[in-house]
Amino acid sequence: MVKICCIGAGYVGGPTMAVIALKCPSVEVAVVDISVSRINAWNSDQLPIYEPGLEDVVKQCRGKNLFFSTDVEKHVYEADIIFVSVNTPTKTRGLGAGKAADLTYWESAARMIANVAKTDKIVVEKSTVPVKTAEAIEKILAHNSKGISFQILSNPEFLAEGTAIQDLLNPDRVLIGGRETPKGQKAVEALKGVYAQWVPEERIITTNLWSAELSKLATNAFLAQRISSVNAMSALCEATGADVQEVSYAVGKDSRIGPKFLNASIGFGGSCFQKDILSLVYICECNGLKEVACYWKQVIKVNDYQKARFVNRVISSMFNTVSGKKIAVLGFAFKKDTGDTRETPALDVCKGLLGDKARLSIYDPLVTEDQIRRDLSMNKFDWDHPIHLQPPTSPASIKHVSVAWDPYQAAKGAHGLCILTEWDEFKELDYEKIYESMQKPAFVFDGRNIVDVARLRKMGFIAYSIGKPLDPWLKGMPALA
Ligand SMILES: NC(=O)c1ccc[n+]([C@@H]2O[C@H](COP(=O)([O-])OP(=O)(O)OC[C@H]3O[C@@H](n4cnc5c(N)ncnc54)[C@H](O)[C@@H]3O)[C@@H](O)[C@H]2O)c1
Ligand SMILES: O=c1ccn([C@@H]2O[C@H](COP(=O)(O)OP(=O)(O)O[C@H]3O[C@H](CO)[C@@H](O)[C@H](O)[C@H]3O)[C@@H](O)[C@H]2O)c(=O)[nH]1
Numbered sequence: 001m002v003k004i005c006c007i008g009a010g011y012v013g014g015p016t017m018a019v020i021a022l023k024c025p026s027v028e029v030a031v032v033d034i035s036v037s038r039i040n041a042w043n044s045d046q047l048p049i050y051e052p053g054l055e056d057v058v059k060q061c062r063g064k065n066l067f068f069s070t071d072v073e074k075h076v077y078e079a080d081i082i083f084v085s086v087n088t089p090t091k092t093r094g095l096g097a098g099k100a101a102d103l104t105y106w107e108s109a110a111r112m113i114a115n116v117a118k119t120d121k122i123v124v125e126k127s128t129v130p131v132k133t134a135e136a137i138e139k140i141l142a143h144n145s146k147g148i149s150f151q152i153l154s155n156p157e158f159l160a161e162g163t164a165i166q167d168l169l170n171p172d173r174v175l176i177g178g179r180e181t182p183k184g185q186k187a188v189e190a191l192k193g194v195y196a197q198w199v200p201e202e203r204i205i206t207t208n209l210w211s212a213e214l215s216k217l218a219t220n221a222f223l224a225q226r227i228s229s230v231n232a233m234s235a236l237c238e239a240t241g242a243d244v245q246e247v248s249y250a251v252g253k254d255s256r257i258g259p260k261f262l263n264a265s266i267g268f269g270g271s272c273f274q275k276d277i278l279s280l281v282y283i284c285e286c287n288g289l290k291e292v293a294c295y296w297k298q299v300i301k302v303n304d305y306q307k308a309r310f311v312n313r314v315i316s317s318m319f320n321t322v323s324g325k326k327i328a329v330l331g332f333a334f335k336k337d338t339g340d341t342r343e344t345p346a347l348d349v350c351k352g353l354l355g356d357k358a359r360l361s362i363y364d365p366l367v368t369e370d371q372i373r374r375d376l377s378m379n380k381f382d383w384d385h386p387i388h389l390q391p392p393t394s395p396a397s398i399k400h401v402s403v404a405w406d407p408y409q410a411a412k413g414a415h416g417l418c419i420l421t422e423w424d425e426f427k428e429l430d431y432e433k434i435y436e437s438m439q440k441p442a443f444v445f446d447g448r449n450i451v452d453v454a455r456l457r458k459m460g461f462i463a464y465s466i467g468k469p470l471d472p473w474l475k476g477m478p479a480l481a
Pocket of ligand 1: 007008011012013033034035088105106108109126127128129157158386387
């Protein structure tokens with residue numbers, strides 16, 4: 001029986017291995033982690049992450065051919081194929097701080113593999129890593145190899161949170177990069193054999209190692225660039241009276257462009273886009289490609305601009321101050337259908353409003369009060385380290401923030417309401433009831449274009465929606481970032 005071990009039981013390791021176990025009953029899959037609480041949660045009824053369909057897949061396989069364990073060394077020792085899916089956060093200090101990927105966790109995993117292994121292993125990069133990481137890992141493994149053959153493969157993951165199980169069951173492509181040697185190609189074939197159990201062969205792409213590593217960074221950069229492009233247009237739409245949704249629709253109808261990923265928003269969030277673009281920028285700079293680095297850096301600059309622009313729009317609309325005013329915040333997760341708040345744009349918006357002394361009442365259907373307070377008290381980039389290694393925070397010290405258990409409670413007595421995550425339930429709210437319960441004039445700021453602003457205006461709201469023609473009240477009010 002082929003044995004797979006995955007180091008890192010997070011948003012990628014957990015769902016990816018659960019689907020491999022589901023689709024390959026003859027393979028034994030062990031997911032290991034240094035975080036005891038994470039592994040305990042994977043073995044309980046309360047999984048550590050929320051993903052539609054995940055619980056069902058885990059329940060079908062757990063205890064049969066899918067195991068979660070903290071005994072990292074035992075499972076690495078026994079495995080034929082080892083996936084490494086550990087954190088690769090942005091470095092916070094030293095060389096490359098604020099840009100380069102921090103490979104501390106990857107390096108420590110590689111050293112452990114080198115120490116523990118007694119038989120030949122295929123080591124698979126599942127984490128997103130800088131180009132040429134495989135070369136560094138090979139050096140670590142070869143240094144301690146004791147005659148053992150290690151083959152490194154790059155097999156980046158393209159799942160998106162909230163749709164992870166569907167993405168894994170039906171991927172656009174699976175990408176496998178390997179050395180162009182007979183042993184390298186044999187390893188590629190072995191991994192291909194796993195995915196071929198459910199992914200059509202034409203969707204399994206094989207490349208050299210560096211192309212696979214770079215394709216992951218490139219894909220995220222292209223996706224994020226589309227969002228910054230449409231967000232840049234949203235600012236121009238507001239200035240000219242065009243409607244960003246109409247513009248996106250018309251642009252996306254061009255078959256060379258396509259309709260996906262053209263929704264204007266308060267900016268992209270999530271654990272990957274910013275981190276991976278910063279890493280790409282750093283790689284370009286290290287290779288002397290200043291102009292290329294500048295090009296990609298601009299995608300992040302526009303994203304920061306969009307978040308700041310939204311905050312300024314809220315403040316300037318409300319008589320240029322939100323000091324002491326209650327603002328209801330609907331949504332804190334970085335997108336719908338996940339409880340993940342890593343690099344959520346809602347955090348920057350909340351911090352911006354708190355900076356102008358607003359009082360916030362936050363509601364999100366999946367994010368806990370503790371998480372919201374932790375996020376508001378955490379330093380930039382600290383969130384991307386393993387939970388038990390994150391520096392201590394003082395969530396209790398976050399002032400002027402309350403967390404509501406439903407959207408109506410959040411809105412009661414508020415001067416303004418900001419929609420920051422596109423949860424479906426926010427489309428269906430009783431906005432008449434919300435209007436009645438708010439201070440007047442009552443403002444709505446829709447950062448996700450999910451409500452019908454014309455309807456809200458009829459109810460009496462002063463309503464703003466990203467990139468849409470402005471409410472007469474807001475025309476002529478400066479909203480500069
Ligand atoms: N989240 C996503 O949607 C997504 C998608 C594609 C790729 N990625 C990439 O996958 C990687 C992991 O992302 P994630 O979101 O799953 O992170 P995560 O923080 O959810 O999970 C990483 C896990 O690795 C564990 N870990 C760290 N060092 C370890 C070690 N030495 N031994 C054992 N366990 C260790 C941590 O405790 C943590 O549980 C990153 O490189 C990320 O960029 C993420
Ligand atoms: O038209 C759009 C699409 C997305 N977003 C925002 O962009 C962010 C990222 O969304 P999404 O890409 O759907 O989620 P992620 O889970 O971050 O997935 C991205 O990052 C992963 C980690 O690398 C990759 O594996 C995925 O392919 C890639 O889509 C979120 O804040 C979204 O709200 C927009 O503002 N407008």
